[in-house]
Amino acid sequence: MTSDPPGAGKGRTAEPLPTQGPAAAKVLRPARTTATRQKLFDASMELIGERGAANVTVDEIATAAGVSKGTVYYNFGSKSELVAQLLRHGVDILKERLLTPGAGPAKDPLLAMEDMIGQAMDFMAQYPSFARLWVSENWRTPSEWQGTFTVLRSELLAVIAHAVENVAKAYPVDPTVSRGSLETAIFGACFVVGLDRQTYNPERTRDQSVAAIMAIMRGYVLRPHAAQE
Amino acid sequence: MTSDPPGAGKGRTAEPLPTQGPAAAKVLRPARTTATRQKLFDASMELIGERGAANVTVDEIATAAGVSKGTVYYNFGSKSELVAQLLRHGVDILKERLLTPGAGPAKDPLLAMEDMIGQAMDFMAQYPSFARLWVSENWRTPSEWQGTFTVLRSELLAVIAHAVENVAKAYPVDPTVSRGSLETAIFGACFVVGLDRQTYNPERTRDQSVAAIMAIMRGYVLRPHAAQE
């Protein structure tokens, strides 16, 4: 019997799954398990990002991670749950990056914004598979991960919103532009520009991409100084 | 015997597809076939857009179109080819919309740009499934539709590039911003903002979305007049 699956969500068998809190003991889990989960994250990020969740089999993921299929089910309970936790994992990394201050502590909000978008570009370059997974599975109407996306999306937008807020406090901005729509546009542009660079235009530099996206902010601010210092 | 499939790509045979210009003999095709293809386009756009190509069966598409599975293969040869032609079909519609002049013939390039983005928003609202299909399947690395996407993407970008070009001729623009990256950012923002409105923020208006995307252009232009005429 597969003793007591840690994070398993089980299938149809309505067994009680006694004292197993959802995401309780992540840190105190044995080192071996943590390593296994990391290998599975890496492998599935790569495979699912490239081909889409539906086009990758659990067997493939297990093999790529150098692990048996049973281990996948022992650790995650289902393919669907693996993907959900994969999304959460990626967003945690991205959020941490976005919140990393560029260099100095107190900085001009526009420069901070530029740093943040640069961080986003770096993330897209480092984890292109995550970006692909995100845009591929987001926006699906009755998606298995509908709830997951809603939560994660708002977490990321909150980070952007905070940066935009700081700009709006330091500069006169166009009041006719809806803040939410603007944030969405920035959010989307980061993903798409990052992915496009990866897929169709590898010759474009990181800074070119940042500058293009920053045009949104320069257009939002009524008159920074001269746009060309 | 299944006589001669019209548009069927057949499986492996590298068929020349003789005198088939993009939209050449569409009218002289028997009315029944044209109607059937339209029904199949409608049904698959809806289903594939919502759930992704891999999560929709040919049987489902056929049933939704009120047609038998065999008819799908008679008309398209394969599921893959159906999707490819579906993409082409959608892009043709979008391109036509984008090229539709707003109202007056000779217009201010920035206003023309605003019209164009408005057209894009309307398209996303009318065919959200196409937008979902596009962002879901684009950027996949060894995609079956890699070639299709490359062609279609450049066609759409050319339309945007032309509009941006007109702005650059009429206004002083920031020379440090890469034109290509800028176009990509606009392109991506249109899709993402349109989709986000559909999925997460239905309360946002079309004009809010257009304004947010237009911020990119206002940030690209060095100094239009006062940003708030």
Add this chain to the structure above:
DNA sequence: CTATTTGAACTGACCGGTCAGTTTAATTAG
């Protein structure tokens, strides 16, 4: 005008293969 023919369009049962998920007994690591 009616009967017959023709072939493109369409049908739907069927087949071979695939895949998610389950189970179990044995093995390994902490």
Add this chain to the structure above:
DNA sequence: CTAATTAAACTGACCGGTCAGTTCAAATAG
């Protein structure tokens, strides 16, 4: 000892693609 992992077999459903047969509208014949 116990939790984690393995390997392998198994199931039950599902799916893309095929194909022999049917329908139907238009052309042709009488």
